[in-house]
Structures are given as structure tokens and as C-alpha cells.
Amino acid sequence: MSTKVWLSSPHMGGEELKYVNQAFETNWIAPLGPNVNGFERDLESFLNQKTKVAALSSGTAALHLALIECNVGYGDEVICQSLTFSASANPIVYLGATPVFVDSEKDTWNMCPIALKEAVNDRIAKGKKPKAIVAVNLYGMPAKMDEILAVAAEFDIPLIEDAAESLGSTYKGRPCGTFGRFGILSFNGNKIITTSGGGALVCHSEEDKKRAVFLSTQARDEAPHYQHSEIGYNYRMSNICAGIGRGQMEVLKSRVEGRRKMHDFYTDITKNMEGVKMFSEPNEDFYSNHWLSVITVDEKLASRNHEDLRLAFLEDDIESRPIWKPMHMQPVFKDAPYYGENVAETLFNTSLCLPSGSNLTDDDRKRIEKIMMNVFSNKKNILVS
Numbered sequence: 601m602s603t604k605v606w607l608s609s610p611h612m613g614g615e616e617l618k619y620v621n622q623a624f625e626t627n628w629i630a631p632l633g634p635n636v637n638g639f640e641r642d643l644e645s646f647l648n649q650k651t652k653v654a655a656l657s658s659g660t661a662a663l664h665l666a667l668i669e670c671n672v673g674y675g676d677e678v679i680c681q682s683l684t685f686s687a688s689a690n691p692i693v694y695l696g697a698t699p700v701f702v703d704s705e706k707d708t709w710n711m712c713p714i715a716l717k718e719a720v721n722d723r724i725a726k727g728k729k730p731k732a733i734v735a736v737n738l739y740g741m742p743a744k745m746d747e748i749l750a751v752a753a754e755f756d757i758p759l760i761e762d763a764a765e766s767l768g769s770t771y772k773g774r775p776c777g778t779f780g781r782f783g784i785l786s787f788n789g790n791k792i793i794t795t796s797g798g799g800a801l802v803c804h805s806e807e808d809k810k811r812a813v814f815l816s817t818q819a820r821d822e823a824p825h826y827q828h829s830e831i832g833y834n835y836r837m838s839n840i841c842a843g844i845g846r847g848q849m850e851v852l853k854s855r856v857e858g859r860r861k862m863h864d865f866y867t868d869i870t871k872n873m874e875g876v877k878m879f880s881e882p883n884e885d886f887y888s889n890h891w892l893s894v895i896t897v898d899e900k901l902a903s904r905n906h907e908d909l910r911l912a913f914l915e916d917d918i919e920s921r922p923i924w925k926p927m928h929m930q931p932v933f934k935d936a937p938y939y940g941e942n943v944a945e946t947l948f949n950t951s952l953c954l955p956s957g958s959n960l961t962d963d964d965r966k967r968i969e970k971i972m973m974n975v976f977s978n979k980k981n982i983l984v985s
């Protein structure tokens with residue numbers, strides 16, 4: 601019996617337990633403590649750019665606090681990339697605001713700057729200027745940041761960079777997560793590094809970070825008793841989780857290399873397959889951590905489609921997944937405004953996320969390759985013609 605091949609599973613480095621043990625030995629089990637501070641410092645020095653990082657309980661929590669710090673409230677509108685995980689959009693709704701979804705462009709699969717500008721202009725014409733823009737670096741691929749930031753600057757709207765999937769990626773040499781007024785990181789179990797569950801808010805001033813920490817620890821005023829002038833949240837990362845994070849930061853670079861090697865592996869297999877393409881950087885400005893390797897299958901050219909591949913993988917206990925279903929196609933967001941054409945929709949209908957973990961073995965890769973060769977061999981075409 602061969603074992604299951606996962607899409608993206610946790611990959612521990614070995615030093616995580618050292619930090620967790622330190623937390624036990626010093627009884628820093630509760631929130632805060634040396635690992636939280638240490639993990640934040642590790643992230644700040646990795647990201648550079650004089651960032652101030654607040655470690656939180658999840659990426660979703662980080663996005664929620666970023667929106668609050670951008671003064672998003674009831675009745676407001678926030679622009680959001682449509683092709684993403686629902687966690688990019690949900691916190692907008694937590695605040696009683698409305699997401700306005702924007703299509704992707706074909707080079708990076710991320711927010712289309714042209715559709716973004718059209719959306720902002722139209723929302724302003726309809727009477728409401730959007731309060732923030734949430735752009736995503738999908739599967740690790742940096743968005744067209746220069747173009748998106750130019751629109752954000754033109755209309756003076758803060759950018760929130762959802763870098764939950766792109767820690768270790770760079771755009772024009774600058775780390776993803778550092779481009780917006782705020783950046784969002786996630787350390788969920790399936791991400792490139794994990795704290796079992798967690799996230800971080802990347803800020804550019806001590807003041808912004810302080811406010812995030814204040815809000816994430818129940819918004820307590822400075823007083824010996826419990827006093828509150830604002831609604832707070834229980835969103836701070838625990839010292840135990842941060843210990844795992846410290847160990848993971850020691851291996852982040854090698855995790856990026858491991859994921860990028862998986863992308864190379866797939867590029868090699870598919871380079872001569874007709875109608876089959878890997879999701880890859882458009883040029884050297886973009887450096888993706890390739891958190892997930894994604895394949896696109898042109899149904900008119902290839903002998904089989906992406907769903908045939910998914911089912912063939914499944915039969916051999918290999919996990920693969922369709923890409924995120926765009927938010928403007930989701931039942932829960934059916935009434936939200938949408939700007940763009942059908943780029944995200946077409947990608948959704950033709951693409952599949954492949955096993956991408958940095959911990960896959962040569963044996964796993966052999967099984968994967970065999971199935972892909974089977975499904976996309978041109979034998980079928982040759983027999984027909």
C-alpha cells in the first residue's frame with residue numbers, strides 16, 4: 601500500500617520543539633512571551649523594509665484588523681480580488697461593508713489594474729469611494745504591484761496586500777507582504793511555513809503595530825482595572841505557536857527552494873505536452889515561492905482535461921484541487937458588484953493545483969509523473985487520427 605500524497609502538508613524543520621520546550625520550561629504558555637517577540641523580529645528581519653510585524657491568531661484576523669485600521673465600517677465598500685480564498689473577502693463583511701470584486705489579468709492571475717481603475721471610477725460615480733483595496737499574490741505569484749499601487753495612489757485609497765500565500769516571494773526584488781499600507785501573512789497548516797495556525801499583520805510604523813496589538817488583546821485601556829473604550833478582539837498569537845514559527849523561520853528559505861523545485865519538476869514533465877501549461881512567472885520582475893504549483897489545461901488542445909487528471913490522481917490516493925472558485929461566482933456573494941470579464945472564471949474552469957509540498961519524496965514524484973504521462977499522453981489523439 602502506498603501512502604497518500606498531500607497537496608500541501610506541514611514540513612517541520614526540527615528546531616520547532618526547542619522553542620516550544622523553552623516556553624514550557626519558563627511557563628510562558630499564555631499569549632505573549634519571548635517567542636512572540638522573537639518570531640516578530642525574525643519576520644521583520646526577513647521582510648526588511650523597516651517593517652513592524654504583529655503576530656496574530658490567523659491571517660483572517662490580520663485582514664480584519666487591517667481593514668479596521670483603514671477605517672472600514674458599516675456601509676462602506678472595499679475592492680477585493682475575485683480569484684482568491686474566501687478569507688480575503690469575509691472580514692469585509694464582518695465589518696458590515698460590501699466587497700466589490702475585481703477580475704484577474706492573465707500574466708499573474710492577480711488583480712487586473714485596468715479593471716481595478718474601472719471599478720474605482722464607477723463606484724465613485726455611483727456615490728461611494730472605496731475605503732481600501734485588497735490585492736492577493738495568488739499561489740505565491742506577486743501581483744502587478746507597480747500598476748496596482750499607481751491606481752491606489754491616484755485615488756488615495758490604502759492597499760492591503762494579502763500575502764498569505766506569498767511569504768518568500770519577491771516583486772522587483774522586494775519581498776511580498778511589504779507593498780501595501782498593510783500586509784497579511786498566514787501560518788495555517790497548509791501554507792509554506794506553519795505555526796499550526798496563525799497569521800501576522802505587516803505594518804510600516806510602530807503606531808500601526810501598537811494599534812493592532814491593542815485591538816488583538818481586547819482593547820484594554822491603560823488602567824489597573826479592566827476598562828474598555830473600544831471593541832476589542834482576541835486575536836493575538838500564543839507563545840507556543842510563535843515557538844513553532846521561530847523554528848520554521850530557520851528553514852523558510854529551504855522551503856521556498858523546495859516548492860520552487862516542485863514547480864521545476866512539473867515544468868519539465870509538461871514542457872512537451874500539447875495544451876498543458878504551468879502557472880509561471882511572466883518575467884524576471886516576478887519571483888514566486890510557488891506555494892502551490894498549478895497546471896492549466898486547454899480543453900481544445902489536450903487529450904484530456906484538468907478534471908480527468910484530478911480523478912486519475914484520486915484513484916492513486918494523490919490529492920489535487922481545483923483552483924479557488926472566484927468570489928463573484930460564490931452563492932454567498934451573488935449580490936456583490938463585479939468588474940472585469942471572464943479571466944478568473946476561465947482559469948477556474950481549466951486549472952488544477954498539484955501536490956506541491958517541500959516534503960514530497962522521489963517516490964511521490966514518480967507516482968505523480970506516471971499518472972500525468974498517462975493522462976496527457978497523445979496516444980489517444982494518435983489513435984483517433
Ligand SMILES: *Cc1c(COP(=O)(O)O)cnc(C)c1O
Pocket residue numbers: 657658659660661684685687688736762764765785786787788798799
Ligand atoms: C490562507 C489564506 C488566508 C487566511 O489565512 P488564515 O491564517 O487561514 O486565516 C487569507 N487569504 C488567502 C489568499 C489565503 O490563502
